[in-house]
Amino acid sequence: MVSLRLKWATPENGQPSIMEDKVKLAQSGDELLRHELISGYQPFVKKVISKVCRRYINESMDEYSVGLLAFNEAIDQFQSNQGSKFLTFANMVIRRRVIDHIRREQRQNQHIVLPYEEDEDFAQEENYAEQRASIAHYEIELQREQRMDEIEDYQMLLQEFGITFSVLSKQCPKHIDARDNAKEIARLLATDSELSEYLMQKKRLPMRKLEELVSCSRKTIERNRKYIIAVALIYLKNFHALQSYIDS
Structure with missing residues (x-):
């Protein structure tokens, strides 16, 4: 039987190779293109953050700024030879940085302060093999979420x-x-x-x-x-x- 989030809309939906090429150019120093990528994918960044926070996110929130910085970081760190698509990698980086931000906020609220160097070391501790394994795991989770999104969209369409x-x-x-x-x-x-x-x-x-x-x-x-x-x-x-x- 058919037991049953269209994919999020992006400027490059369906053309991943073009997206990866643009990221390479941005890494090479094309700052205008970098700005266009960050500006054009703000809805994508918001959607990722909203899923992490489980609430609506607007431009005035700290989480939004963290997400944009993470997207920019993903542009710098992305390596096409790892076998993942850029948006999958960016999604993972944004989630991690937003979660780190939330954890830091919780620590501060509990008056537990950790040295900045410790957070920085933690952010850099993954080696290449660990990063690939993490991406593979994240892609599985992303596919699950996309499947659930599709089911919701499909259910609404059927109602028509x-x-x-x-x-x-x-x-x-x-x-x-x-x-x-x-x-x-x-x-x-x-x-x-x-x-x-x-x-x-x-x-x-x-x-x-x-x-x-x-x-x-x-x-x-x-x-x-x-x-x-x-x-x-x-x-x-x-x-x-x-x-x-x-x-x-």
Whole structure:
């Protein structure tokens, strides 16, 4: 069955190689490009900080300043030969610096003061192997969070079509052949611009057109209507994490 945060929007979404190239240029001394990166990815920085703090973050908060400094730090420290994408690395650096900031604030509130050198040493203690292991672990956590974000976005989209997860689970085709046929119809809907436009505008299947294009009877299509719509929306809206559920 389909048991079910679109990805955050960034200027380079879907073009990671361009992002990494820009970071290299910024590292080489292109300060204007560095400024453009920091300015353009402020929404990204806010979102990362908000997840750490579990509350809304605005530009006046200390955490926001810490996050921007961390993003700039990530530009300086990023190494493409580590095998990670820049935004994954930047996400990790921002989280760590914000968490360090929160911990320092908590220590100060408890009147426990540690030497600055100790914090500085702690920040520099990871070697290359440890950093790679940390990035690998973080990528797993990031994928989990992105999957949860996708599920939330998908659930809201389904509501526009009058479909809930509970209803979808009950109406999922029981037989493999029926499920595969429904998936094929869903792919057809997603790849045909005329059919997909009808689906998104009318919030229902273009039954007459589908009857002309597929071998299934109208009754069969109607019986699996909600499942077909649900799968088609996954393809149409590029919910990549959720596609693994229906393609497996």
